[in-house]
Amino acid sequence: MIEGISIEVKNLSLNISNNQILENISLNFEKGKIHAIIGPNGGGKTSFLKCLLGQMPYKGEILFKYEDKDKIGYVPQTLDFEKTLPITITDFLSMCYSKKPAFLSPNLKKKELFNEILEEVGLKHKEKRLLGNLSGGELKRLLLAQAINPRPNLLILDEPFAGVDTVGEQYFLNTIKNLRDEGITIIWIHHNIKVAREYADTITCIKKDLKFQVNKDEEISNERLLDIYS
Template sequence: MTPQHGPAIAFDRVGLTLGQTTVLRKVSLRVAPGSVHALVGPNGAGKSSLIKTLLGQTPHQGRVALEWAGAAGVMGYVPQALAFDAGLPMTVNDFMAAMTQRKPAFLGFARARVNEIGAALDRVGMADKRNRRMGALSGGERQRVLLAQGLVPAPSLLVLDEPMAALDEAGAQVFEQLLADWKQAGVTVFWVEHDLEAVGRLADHVTGLNRGVLFDGPPREVLTPQTLLDLFSTRPRTARASAQEAAA
């Protein structure tokens, strides 16, 4: 199944407070439909929390909206990592069945999913390991399986939480090819990533987040030494956030 073109994503003054800690502060940004939009920032900057607001997993202030050109399509999600007990008797096939269909995994694949799952595993180079236990895979191999489950059913919007973190060089090449395929198909990709070199090469647009938005624009324009120093330094973030709040 070919996905329809992806939606725009609008975050409008999104805020999140957990206890006494402000996790997100009046975050406003827009993801263009069919674009590869990267979100970068230090650990604890609120990147995963912003994803959770998009996925509807956490209460928040402000507005988050998916703006589809027509009927709503499929959203795929690839988490940062999943840990598996080495002795857990769950194969790659079992995992794909559990993650991509409503039918219980122990009953096997739903007929409508067999070809899609096989094609997804083939795209990430894991078709020959579909009978291996998830706990016996390397971290990079598990990450490829996570990428595969995000492909079934074919998504129009993909949310990626640091998908390159555990990938080896071959896996990174697989991911880059997937990004190119998604872009050609018009899939909207919202991509949290630490690898700034990869973001500079592969993203159409990048937002720097450290609880609030520090920069937003094309990578070649906004990924400068000064903006990155501001992004990964606590003091500039605090000063700028205070100035923005005073202006608001």
């Protein structure tokens, strides 16, 4: 079992160019659980994740309870790159895992590692495929592969199903559940509250401030959701 990371957020606020993105958010994420974050578009969900990752100049406190050896994995909503560049899956993994330049062929040990990584996400035998020729689902699986190898103690997912078909979405859901069963803490932005209820342990709603944080079995009225999403 992996020891997940727990997080305590205290009075987190984010103001950019006099635009209040987040305001006085306080909450806790328990270790070893799936925490789904929901809310309307533009409500600050991705900005909240970027605060957790230290990419935004927030005010307040974010307290991680972790050991020095602990790792954080991150799957962004999109990956911006020039699709005409001749970068293969192997090149991408070499940039992630090798110390030598990616244009040099990986040694046998690295090839074996890459095969294991790609097999876990269903991309084995596609190592020579160009990144620009991958489908949205294949690219997301590749991003997931580099985020969970080696296993992180905390995995942060920003809309991992964007551009993924139904089969790919089910694959992601099964993988996320298995990672939680290994003890990993998962924070996951998702737009579908029905799916969040089925797979997550807690559901957190953010719309500038914290609207609610509940266990998946707690009732959330339709009127409350309508007020948030309207």
